[in-house]
Amino acid sequence: MPIREDVLVVGGGMAGATAALSAARTGASVRLVSYRKPTFRQASGLVDLLGYVPERTDGDTSGDVEGGTDGSGSDTGGRSSGPVANPYDALSVLPDDHPYSVVGDDAVREAFDLFDEVAGDLYVGSHTDANALLPTHGGTVKPTARYPVSAAAGVASDDRSMLLVGFEGLTDFDAPLAAQHLRAAGVPFDVEGVQVRFPIRFRADAKVTRYARALDRDEEAARRRLVSRLEDHVESSGAERVGFPALLGDEQPATVREDLADRLGVDVFEVPMGPPSLPGMRLEDRLYAALDEAGVRMTTGNPVVDYEGEETDEDAGSVRINAVLVDHKNNRVPYHAEQFVLATGGLVGKGITSSRERVMEPVFDCYVPHSEDRYDWSRADAFGDHPFARFGVVPDGELRPTTADGEAQFENLRAAGGVLGGADFAAEKSGSGVSLATGHVAGRTAGESV
């Protein structure tokens, strides 16, 4: 029996998952096809909306934004002024080609409402429009809109004193260094850091998942022994909250956290880390459970490599996609649908690829604007305004990828998330937010068009 759905979503990251959910809520039947693991395990688990409005050097400069800094933030390497306190207010100063501008403020709010509903007690932040500043494993703070409940006690605008704990063999987080850095960042609380030995001896460079599992299962009474190593430090620093690198449990994070908090007698939180990111993976699990519940069918592990389409109106040159072709061991299997959503990610997810000559979108060969000279793809300054960070397809008002002439390339294809151009999520701190907002709109309109 041929595979046929109302809506088919390509890509299972934040954008694809959101699109599939929103499409399913219109009553459409939905399938999600995803190739490799999406970027959840690489991302911190923080769900950013908009943390900075970086200045563009291509003349398309955005408006002036007053953020949470005092003064205008003039000389910051040409990058941006300080972090934005209220992201919703800052949306209006983004350039017209930014994905947020394309979908509009209301869509952003709806998408975050959807996120809050799905994430439930796993995330915090819906009580306010304001950004929160969360400590990073690099030792500073970063603005974000939603944060894992496991990280909540770490918010930097809370003035309770803090103790950070690092583990000697874990090179990605040096707690005393991070504490000194946080003080340099001007946080409004006392902060100390201490490196201790994890109570269980692993091989020298065990992954965070190994630590997490040991805490989950409380191997060799790890939790109690960890606490006994920390009690004196908590006591002497007078800390009212204690932060650990994000490894407090893989399967039982709430239990691990509560147990440590009970024994220490203070709040306990996680500092988000790089890959493999446990908070990111917990979010992935939660979203996939929601997809399951919504009846979304999943096909993972095989890439979409091509499509079958037909011209519907020769004069207008309008093309309709009938099916995408999924590579199963070199066998191309057609997956039919009425509507399609492209959510294959950006350069990291391989939704956008490049060669020495050009930048492309490999599945539908959508138009991706870029300079002919590859030296113009980046700036000499390491954190400059890199055009490559904004590479992606150009959407019309309905998020349909357009040709170089600005016409929708296909009647029934919409794009969402990292595959869209126009946003530098790393500089803006807008990654998940863009995926949520555009995923929601693309999925909903796809579902409604069936």
Next chain:
Amino acid sequence: MTTAPTVLVLGGGSTGCGVARDLAMRGFDVTLVEKGNLTHGTTGRMHGLLHSGGRYAVSDKASARECIQENRVLRRIASHCVELTGGLFVQKAEDDDAYFEEKLQGCRDCGIPAEVLSGREAREMEPYLAKDVKRAIRVPDGAVDPFRLCVANAASAEEHGARVETHSEVTDVLVEDGEVVGVEVEHKSGSGPRVHGKPGETEELYADHVVNATGAWAGQVGDLAGVDVEVRPSKGVMVVMNSRQVDTVVNRCRPKGDADIIVPHETACILGTTDEEVEDPEDYPEEGWEVDLMIDTLSELVPMLKDARTIRSFWGVRPLYEPPGTGTTDPTDITRDFFLLDHGERDDLPGMTSIVGGKFTTYRLMAEKISDHVCELFGVDADCRTADEPLPGSEDAAVLDDYMDAFGLRSPIGRRSSQRLGSKAESVLGDWQGPNPVVCNCEAVTRAEFADALSDSGTDLNAARLRTRASMGNCQGAFCCSRMAAELYPNYDEPVVREAYDELYAERWKGERHALWGEQLSQAMLKYALHATTMNADGDPARLDDPVDYAAFDAGPDAVDVDAGEGGDTGRTDATADGGRPIRDEAGEEVDDADS
């Protein structure tokens, strides 16, 4: 002789370090000054070919003979810096037969062991060679790690009493009564290894003799002394590929030309190169077409290079010299020979000698010649011993294999780490207390090895990087830049660590930019995301000028509850209750009743 004569060596490249070692071993009181870290100049930006002499066997037989001689010496005294890969001169169907014969004959004339392989035999050795390879000549080329070799020379010089000052730039040559008597140097952060953020100081150093071994910069130093040193800097590009597509040095067997050599190094391969004269050894264009030329031309020899992943590119400048009046126009025709300029004889300015030209492979011989000259000037009767005494770290090559699983290190990490460390492996890894996690995964560099490198390089992470190769692998520092910086703590304070990280990150980016497409562009985006998104290194309030108003941000749901319950002054902000600070808040008033 009551006290030893003092000699100042300018330049910490292979030549300067070699001279410092030789003179120190012969009993001179030596001080070496270098404006960057060791290998800051051309030595840190070269191909790393340990010449067999094959490349010069037709055009420059004298150089070829020196090369094979020094090739043998280095294999003996620096086994831990050299990999005996062997080399091939490969002839393709369209390449000239006569030149092939000439090359073969030239090798034999110069005493370079040379063996002819059929196309099939060559492909058996190197399976990725093009199908139409006709024949090849096999020679004893090798790969050499310039940084370790330089450091080993400097370490040996120090063992013999020399003082080595890096990050110390010569800003003037002191001349008194028509004679060079010393130099003025500017220490970037005081004497000793560099520390970020520490203010500098100048020092006048006096000596009985000055050796100018500043390579492509020798002309600039000559200017400071008021003499002409006619160096003709010539740039060349090198392109680093992600894996060892070849295990042997592969040369194209045809008369000199661009893009004709591939050198395997550790887990990578380096393509090269070009030869083009430049004005300023530190400021010249680095162009994309040069990178393209390497890939396009060399994929004729090894077709898989076309689609392989390029990690980064870098450029170096040859310190070519030609005696005044020679008038060669094409830099490829300038001799690769080296010259010793006695400024007393030549310019009537005694007290200084310059050494220019030459190549890395023959650095020891160049050092020997100039040391002989200095000995003669001072009437010192001491033999050169540098060809016989092994360099520190290479005394016992066999010991390396024993470290495979020693010290709790897993192979291949243990193997690679102990290979890099040579005979120092025992003391560096064996004496290490505490956990020894991997700092750089791509290059398998552990904390102990990195700490050893840092003990000599201050806060200069680039120097430690070159020494250990940390951050030089596929991820280009995406995962390890911040870890490397963190290893400076607690020996240095956080602001110093931050500055060191920023500098390392910027330096890595410079090389990466030239190879920014395909897999490498995706990798660059990942790196950017890790550092900007996850860590927020680009928007860090500690790095911004203006303080952040923490009270304008969300202080957590409980803070709102408490404040909503009126008067409950917990010391937390209530600014969040109304959604934080409005973005276009002209007056800035409604936010600031919060304390903290």
